[in-house]
Amino acid sequence: MPSPGPHHRHDGDGWVACSFGDAEHRHWGLYGAAGLLLARRSPGGVVSDVVLQHRALWSHHGGTWGIPGGALAAGEDAVTGALRESAEEAGIAAGLVRVVGRHVLDHGVWRYTTVVAEVRDGVDLQPAVTDLESLDVRWVSVRKTDRLPLLPAFATALPGLLALLEAPSRPGA
Numbered sequence: 001m002p003s004p005g006p007h008h009r010h011d012g013d014g015w016v017a018c019s020f021g022d023a024e025h026r027h028w029g030l031y032g033a034a035g036l037l038l039a040r041r042s043p044g045g046v047v048s049d050v051v052l053q054h055r056a057l058w059s060h061h062g063g064t065w066g067i068p069g070g071a072l073a074a075g076e077d078a079v080t081g082a083l084r085e086s087a088e089e090a091g092i093a094a095g096l097v098r099v100v101g102r103h104v105l106d107h108g109v110w111r112y113t114t115v116v117a118e119v120r121d122g123v124d125l126q127p128a129v130t131d132l133e134s135l136d137v138r139w140v141s142v143r144k145t146d147r148l149p150l151l152p153a154f155a156t157a158l159p160g161l162l163a164l165l166e167a168p169s170r171p172g173a
């Protein structure tokens with residue numbers, strides 16, 4: 001199986017087998033995994049772009065686009081892990097973002113948490129490739145995400161994740 005590059009290895013690195021439904025799955029992350037869906041808004045307050053990562057060819061589903069993320073370390077909560085991974089892989093400083101929600105994909109012995117966040121007001125955040133896990137990391141227009149070959153599980157989850165970003169901006173929500 002592919003393995004991560006030489007950088008940023010930790011005790012959560014490894015594969016987990018689950019038997020969700022009738023299928024046999026293998027998942028990365030002995031303690032589960034987490035990723036960061038980071039959004040920014042247009043001046044009018046509409047969610048306009050999200051940070052996507054073009055995954056290195058050697059990685060699981062290599063060549064597809066997804067979000068920065070990876071295996072959690074022992075005892076690490078999902079928000080901490082997602083922010084750590086996005087700092088390592090995409091140069092996203094945790095202090096520049098505001099977490100607005102999370103979504104958990106629960107496969108029993110293994111879970112993937114997508115932490116949904118947006119850039120803090122007034123911050124011009126530019127993500128960048130900062131380790132070997134990415135071919136590219138950049139802002140992608142929400143309207144154009146369907147033009148990229150997305151990681152299948154991420155493509156399935158994306159509409160629900162974007163809905164989490166809309167909720168806080170509704171009056172009275």
Ligand SMILES: [Zn+2]
Pocket residue numbers: 018019020025026027107110
């Ligand atoms: Zn599974």
